Amino acid sequence: MSREEQPEEVIPTVCASHCGGNCLLRLHVKDGVILRIESDDDGKPPFRACLRGRAYRQRVYHPDRLKFPLKRVGAKGEGKFERMSWDEAYDAAAKEIKRIYESYGPESVMMLVSAGDITALHGSMGFYALLNLLGGYSHCWGTFSFEGGLFAEYTTYGTTYTRNTRDDLLHSRLVLMWGWNPAETILDTPTTWVLGRAKEAGVKLICIDPRFTNTAAVLADEWVPIRPGTDAAMLIAMAYVMINENLQDQAFLDKYTVGFERYKEYVLGAEDGVAKTPAWAESISGVPASTIARLARAYATEKPAALIAGISPGRTAYGEQYHRAAIALAAMTGNVGIHGGDAAGRSYAALGSFPFLQVWMSMIDRQVPNPLLMNLPHRKYAPEAYYRDPLWGYGTAPGHVNRFEAADAILKGKAGGYPADYKMLLMVNTNLVNQYGNTNKWVEALRSLDFVLILEQLMTPTAKFADIILPTNTFMERNDMTFGEGIPMYGFQNKAIEPIGESKSHLEIVSELAKRLGINDFNKTEDEILRAGAANTPIPNFEEFKKKGIHLLNLPEPYVAFKDEIQDPEKKPFPTPSGKIEIFSQEIADWNHPKIPPIPKYLETWESRNDPLAKKYPLQLTTSHFWRRAHSTFDNVPWLRELGPQHVLISTVDAETRGINDGDQVMAFNDRGKTMVIAEVTEGIMPGVVDIPEGAWYDPDENGVDRGGCCNVLTKDARSPGGAFCTSTTLVEIKKV
Amino acid sequence: MQTVFYFDQTRCIGCSTCAVACKDWHDIPAGPVHWIRVSKIERGKFPRVFRTFLVSPCYHCANPVCALVCPADAITKRKEDGIVVVDREACLGSSCGLCLEECPYRSPQFGPENDATLQKCDFCLERWLEGKKPVCVMACPVEALDAGDLEELKQKYADLKEEATGFISPVKTKPSIVFRSKPWGG
Numbered sequence: 002m003s004r005e006e007q008p009e010e011v012i013p014t015v016c017a018s019h020c021g022g023n024c025l026l027r028l029h030v031k032d033g034v035i036l037r038i039e040s041d042d043d044g045k046p047p048f049r050a051c052l053r054g055r056a057y058r059q060r061v062y063h064p065d066r067l068k069f070p071l072k073r074v075g076a077k078g079e080g081k082f083e084r085m086s087w088d089e090a091y092d093a094a095a096k097e098i099k100r101i102y103e104s105y106g107p108e109s110v111m112m113l114v115s116a117g118d119i120t121a122l123h124g125s126m127g128f129y130a131l132l133n134l135l136g137g138y139s140h141c142w143g144t145f146s147f148e149g150g151l152f153a154e155y156t157t158y159g160t161t162y163t164r165n166t167r168d169d170l171l172h173s174r175l176v177l178m179w180g181w182n183p184a185e186t187i188l189d190t191p192t193t194w195v196l197g198r199a200k201e202a203g204v205k206l207i208c209i210d211p212r213f214t215n216t217a218a219v220l221a222d223e224w225v226p227i228r229p230g231t232d233a234a235m236l237i238a239m240a241y242v243m244i245n246e247n248l249q250d251q252a253f254l255d256k257y258t259v260g261f262e263r264y265k266e267y268v269l270g271a272e273d274g275v276a277k278t279p280a281w282a283e284s285i286s287g288v289p290a291s292t293i294a295r296l297a298r299a300y301a302t303e304k305p306a307a308l309i310a311g312i313s314p315g316r317t318a319y320g321e322q323y324h325r326a327a328i329a330l331a332a333m334t335g336n337v338g339i340h341g342g343d344a345a346g347r348s349y350a351a352l353g354s355f356p357f358l359q360v361w362m363s364m365i366d367r368q369v370p371n372p373l374l375m376n377l378p379h380r381k382y383a384p385e386a387y388y389r390d391p392l393w394g395y396g397t398a399p400g401h402v403n404r405f406e407a408a409d410a411i412l413k414g415k416a417g418g419y420p421a422d423y424k425m426l427l428m429v430n431t432n433l434v435n436q437y438g439n440t441n442k443w444v445e446a447l448r449s450l451d452f453v454l455i456l457e458q459l460m461t462p463t464a465k466f467a468d469i470i471l472p473t474n475t476f477m478e479r480n481d482m483t484f485g486e487g488i489p490m491y492g493f494q495n496k497a498i499e500p501i502g503e504s505k506s507h508l509e510i511v512s513e514l515a516k517r518l519g520i521n522d523f524n525k526t527e528d529e530i531l532r533a534g535a536a537n538t539p540i541p542n543f544e545e546f547k548k549k550g551i552h553l554l555n556l557p558e559p560y561v562a563f564k565d566e567i568q569d570p571e572k573k574p575f576p577t578p579s580g581k582i583e584i585f586s587q588e589i590a591d592w593n594h595p596k597i598p599p600i601p602k603y604l605e606t607w608e609s610r611n612d613p614l615a616k617k618y619p620l621q622l623t624t625s626h627f628w629r630r631a632h633s634t635f636d637n638v639p640w641l642r643e644l645g646p647q648h649v650l651i652s653t654v655d656a657e658t659r660g661i662n663d664g665d666q667v668m669a670f671n672d673r674g675k676t677m678v679i680a681e682v683t684e685g686i687m688p689g690v691v692d693i694p695e696g697a698w699y700d701p702d703e704n705g706v707d708r709g710g711c712c713n714v715l716t717k718d719a720r721s722p723g724g725a726f727c728t729s730t731t732l733v734e735i736k737k738v
Numbered sequence: 739m740q741t742v743f744y745f746d747q748t749r750c751i752g753c754s755t756c757a758v759a760c761k762d763w764h765d766i767p768a769g770p771v772h773w774i775r776v777s778k779i780e781r782g783k784f785p786r787v788f789r790t791f792l793v794s795p796c797y798h799c800a801n802p803v804c805a806l807v808c809p810a811d812a813i814t815k816r817k818e819d820g821i822v823v824v825d826r827e828a829c830l831g832s833s834c835g836l837c838l839e840e841c842p843y844r845s846p847q848f849g850p851e852n853d854a855t856l857q858k859c860d861f862c863l864e865r866w867l868e869g870k871k872p873v874c875v876m877a878c879p880v881e882a883l884d885a886g887d888l889e890e891l892k893q894k895y896a897d898l899k900e901e902a903t904g905f906i907s908p909v910k911t912k913p914s915i916v917f918r919s920k921p922w923g924g
Contacts, residue, residue, distance in 0.1 A: 037763050042876050049879040052758040059768075184751040190879075197749055197880050218789035219751045226785050628753060639768030640758050652784060684784040 007032050011039070013550030014476065015492030016054035017119045017483040020631040022187035023490060024050035025551050026057065028477065028497045035061060035477065035498060041551075046168075046191035048490075048551055053631055056640040060475065061501065063637065065459050067472035068502020077448045080465040087503065087513075094469050095517035097452045098135070101425045107136040107373055108421035113407060115431035117458075117634055120481040120494065121360035121534055122527065123473075125429040127511035128456075130365055132427070134520050137373035139421055141407050142380050142400025142724075145436070149315035149725030150347025153324030155386040156586045159576035162562060163346025164487050165307075167195045169559035171202060172341030175303040177296070178208045179327065180232065181311030181348060184216040185628035188348065189487045196220045205303070207296065209235070209288075211623055212650065212692055213685030225296070226687040228610065229621050229729050231286035232314040234603040235293055236326035238282030240268050242297035243333055249301065250335030257570060258332050260585020264600045277603070285603070287687060301334050305341030308334075309348050313625065313729065318606035320725030325601035329584045337582065338567030340559065348487075360482065360534030364508070366522045377401045377420040382592050382722065386576065405438055405720040405727075408446035424451040429507070430473070431455075432633040434463040435699045435711055438728055439718035441674050444701075456510060461633065462699040462711075472504040479506040480527050482534060489554035491540055493547050596722040608717070608732040610689060618671045618732035620655065620691045624712040627694035636698050647697040647710035648681040651735060655689065656682040661737050668706070668738045669693060671731070674714030676707040677738070691735060695728070740800060740820035741861060742888045742914040743875075744895060745793050747902045749882035749918075752776055752791040759877035760795075763862070771847045773859040774874050779904040781922060790920045792904045793883065795874065796845040796859035797913030798822045804837035804846060812856060813837060820914060821861040829855040842908050861885070891916060 009031045016024045025041040025048045035058050040050040070090030075081025085093070101109060112132060114125035132138040144151065154161045167189055170176060176199065183192040193216075200206055200220055208214070208221035209232070217224040227235060243249045244265055254261045270276035279290035279297075286293075300306050310327035314320065327345040336342030362368060379399040388399070401420045402410045414422035426447070434443045447453055447466035455467040464470050478500040483492035500506075508530070512523035525533075535543050539554060546552045565573040574580030578588060590599035598604075608614060610621060626632070629641040636642070649669055651661065661667055663682040668675055669691070678693060686692060693712040700709030707714045716728045754776045760766070764773060774795040782788045798815075802822045805813035812828035815821070831853035838846040848854040862872035870876070875883045884891065892898060895918065901907055902919035 037765070038759075039873070040759075040877060047879065047881065049877065050755070051879055052753055052755040055755055055759040055762055055877060058762055184753070193751060194880050213787045213789065215751050215753075215789070218787070219749070224785065224787070640761050643768045644754050644757075654784075683780070683787075684782060685780065685787045685789065686784075688784065 012495050012497040014494045015483050018631045019116045020187040022190040023483050023485050023492045024054045024190050030497050046194050048190050053635050056638050059638045061477050066501050071470040073468050078466045091517050105424045108139050109424040110138040111423050112138050112427045114429040117430040118476050120483050122481045123507040126361040131515050133369045133371045137371045140400040141402050141404040143404040145726045147312040147347045149320030150324045152321040152723040154346045155384040157328045157583050159386045163344040166560040167192050170199050173307045175306035176206045177308045179310050180314035181309050182214040182216040186626040211687045211690045228287045229623050230317040230606040232323040233326045234282045234285040237277045238279045238293050239297035241277045242294045243301045249333040253335035258582040258584050259579045263585045307343035308345040310345045312347050316726050316729050318721050318727045318730040319604040321723035329601050332582050338563035344562050363533035364530050403720050408442045411446040426453050428455040432461040432463045435633045438716040440714040474500040474504040491552045606730045608730050618734045620733050622731040622733045623692045623729045624695040625692050630696040633696040646679040649678045650681050650686045650692040652686045652688040667735050669733050669735050671733045676714045678710040744884035744891050746882040746918040747920040749880045750791040755877050756874035759873050763873040771849050788922050790903050797915045800912035803840045807836045807840045824856050826855040
């Protein structure tokens with residue numbers, strides 16, 4: 002048939018590229034090639050793709066896609082590889098895995114994963130199952146995105162399903178967008194659309210953020226700049242104003258919470274002699290006392306009001322205190338469990354409509370929990386509620402090593418007090434050299450391992466350190482399912498084209514690798530697994546779902562978290578030890594940890610502007626999410642790169658004192674590393690704060706200076722006592738070069 | 739009839755999805771050719787900062803000065819819908835460039851190749867003739883863009899303006915775009 006006779010097909014799929022969004026893409030395919038992409042024309046609300054989804058064609062057909070299995074021939078990190086056949090690759094990987102399990106035991110095997118695509122089937126899940134069947138592995142706990150938020154939700158509410166569906170914001174009178182930037186970071190596809198409509202309907206929106214983000218600029222009525230790591234202080238001072246002016250919803254507090262009196266003692270200063278007044282918070286946060294008082298009054302009186310606690314401020318030292326303080330304030334204003342309010346959880350999961358577990362459980366014939374999980378020393382100070390959560394409880398809470406300390410664990414092993422000596426690292430969809438704290442330490446850690454195996458789509462800075470690379474395909478080359486975190490929807494990713502080169506899906510790879518390792522439990526097809534997974538959801542018709550791409554659940558009204566708990570607390574108590582919202586947590590008190598207080602407290606971070614180190618490195622660094630990437634994904638897509646360089650945002654005053662002009666090449670540095678970026682000089686950032694968005698690809702020169710603008714050469718591989726990842730607790734200096 | 743763009747400057751979040759969708763749809767490589775651009779306008783002093791955005795496709799002017807100056811008659815304004823189209827075969831190439839000099843919006847685009855011929859936003863003519871709106875309009879995640887007959891748009895949106903922050907509206911070209919504008923401080 003000639004080209005003209007081949008009809009152009011339009012295949013629906015859903016882009017779920019680790020931004021928390023789910024966007025309809027309609028791929029125009031002809032002769033097996035994606036020619037162009039459309040999105041959602043008429044959906045209400047529209048599940049329209051952002052620039053990332055619209056540029057995906059350049060990602061699928063990127064010249065640097067990994068097309069064959071590769072084995073390392075140069076030094077680790079050098080990036081010299083040789084092509085292998087899949088047979089050779091499977092055999093070589095299986096041989097090394099066997100050798101390490103036999104010689105050093107399962108505890109010497111570490112697995113670190115990320116998402117890339119937030120999908121149900123193709124990803125890390127099968128590999129967890131495989132390693133469990135091989136005898137287990139050393140599990141790392143802690144999620145970068147919102148571990149501080151998880152901690153706060155579990156200890157305060159006893160669950161992580163704390164969010165309303167986005168459309169409920171249309172019922173709010175006031176929305177406090179705290180460190181929350183959906184206009185650039187998505188976090189549920191129509192969120193920005195909904196916020197825009199809320200604004201047009203007269204809802205007042207206020208943005209609290211060190212940066213004048215596009216969310217602040219376009220959606221907010223007011224921008225309140227704040228210093229990083231001080232959000233808890235401002236929230237606690239808002240509590241002070243409410244208590245001092247008797248604005249708190251005392252009836253709500255009496256009925257639904259425990260520990261308010263203890264909190265009040267701390268807030269008023271009875272506990273430590275320091276009244277947490279707006280003036281106290283101003284000196285810490287840089288937010289004028291009058292603004293703090295005004296916002297406190299507004300939040301307490303303009304009901305219903307939604308405090309959306311973004312997860313970014315939680316990525317600081319003691320970030321869990323920020324999240325706990327936000328929840329306490331939502332309870333004090335009685336905005337929990339009502340339309341137009343918000344529980345001020347981590348602004349993430351709402352319905353718990355995950356097909357994840359169903360799909361995962363139906364993937365293989367036999368599921369074995371990690372035999373090592375409880376037998377090796379594991380996480381201390383984990384709230385009991387972690388263990389009950391259907392998704393996060395599955396092996397996450399009692400991990401052996403904290404994910405942010407994994408490089409240190411690899412380098413030091415038992416001698417450094419870690420539970421094992423580590424020999425092998427299996428990585429699935431993770432660019433950890435780039436994305437974990439302290440890049441230079443990771444470089445060392447990866448070089449020290451016996452065997453590094455990675456599944457990747459592109460030659461990332463991390464893949465360069467692998468011994469064997471197994472090339473995976475993208476969501477356009479296989480079938481999978483997605484789901485909305487806070488939007489009641491499911492997505493179907495239809496395979497639109499054949500895999501690029503010899504790349505394969507995660508299911509194909511794990512099934513075949515398992516066979517070579519003597520594990521014969523991966524026998525189901527992609528189609529069988531997805532049908533079985535979908536059968537456990539409210540999707541009525543699988544074929545129709547595939548054809549539409551998106552199945553939106555029709556809820557009679559917006560979903561509101563804790564509505565039942567508020568309407569009938571006798572019948573439905575909160576899933577906490579007390580059955581109430583725990584402003585004071587006895588569970589935490591019992592740990593007796595000085596830096597994990599049982600009530601929310603402001604604890605000054607390390608590397609704050611008052612740290613002696615600030616004399617040498619006076620600027621506080623934040624590592625925001627960038628509008629033209631999803632983490633490190635999309636960084637190499639030309640249509641997105643041309644929209645603007647990797648930058649450091651620096652305030653006009655800080656730039657002037659350093660002789661820096663807009664567009665200058667500058668170096669950001671501290672004792673951990675050096676990185677080169679382009680200065681973007683702006684009035685739209687708190688003086689004393691600079692921002693280097695995360696995700697730019699690490700590209701070291703011969704002197705170890707990163708030329709790629711990777712912020713994590715500067716960040717610390719530390720975690721907060723409650724688990725929060727601390728990338729935005731980092732001091733740096735910037736100079737013109 | 740004159741088809742026009744509608745741009746709600748109060749809605750635009752500056753994401754450039756319109757620009758990327760345009761490049762994908764028309765298969766334009768990364769590089770100097772942009773049929774539509776999004777520019778940022780920032781004013782004020784910390785902490786009172788104002789920021790807004792402006793889209794710049796070709797505005798398919800009622801009085802297209804580009805067409806008037808083109809020595810090769812390569813630019814035509816279609817009578818039936820007012821869309822300004824280019825005959826790339828007839829264009830004399832970037833060494834001429836009179837259209838670009840004349841256009842106040844720098845809408846005419848030339849590729850990096852030697853003697854590149856003119857290309858620019860064609861209002862997604864192919865889609866338009868199929869009854870579909872331009873791809874930029876259908877791409878906008880916050881529905882800040884629209885396109886259609888001016889009279890229809892007047893019915894659909896209240897209080898249309900011919901001015902917007904950062905937009906030059908020269909009387910002589912009469913650009914075919916109407917706005918909901920975001921004034922400084924507004």
